[in-house]
Amino acid sequence: MAKKRKRKYSPGASKDVEREMRRYKRGTARSGRGGKGGKVKSRAQAIAIGLSEARRKGKRVPKKK
Numbered sequence: 001m002a003k004k005r006k007r008k009y010s011p012g013a014s015k016d017v018e019r020e021m022r023r024y025k026r027g028t029a030r031s032g033r034g035g036k037g038g039k040v041k042s043r044a045q046a047i048a049i050g051l052s053e054a055r056r057k058g059k060r061v062p063k064k065k
Contacts, residue, residue, distance in 0.1 A: 007060075008060075008062055009054075009060065009061055009062070010054075010059045010060035010061070012054065012057070012059045013050075013051065013054035013059040013060065013061045016050045016051070016053045016054040016057070016059070017046075017047055017050030017051060017054070018050070019050065020046050020047070020049050020050035020053070021043070021046050021047070021050065023040075023046070024040050024043065024045075024046035027039075029046055029049070031045065031049060
């Protein structure tokens with residue numbers, strides 16, 4: 001029987017990334033705190049913003065390398 005692995009990212013962190021990806025696809029995603037930065041131009045940037053928001057909220061996300 002296969003051993004069940006623990007999630008590296010919490011479900012809440014996935015929701016934060018998902019929310020940011022929706023903003024990116026709509027074209028309303030902005031970089032920087034409070035959305036005062038420039039427009040997000042890549043998927044990778046949108047994912048990074050979602051993960052950093054999750055970290056700020058204290059959700060389980062692996063540390064940056």
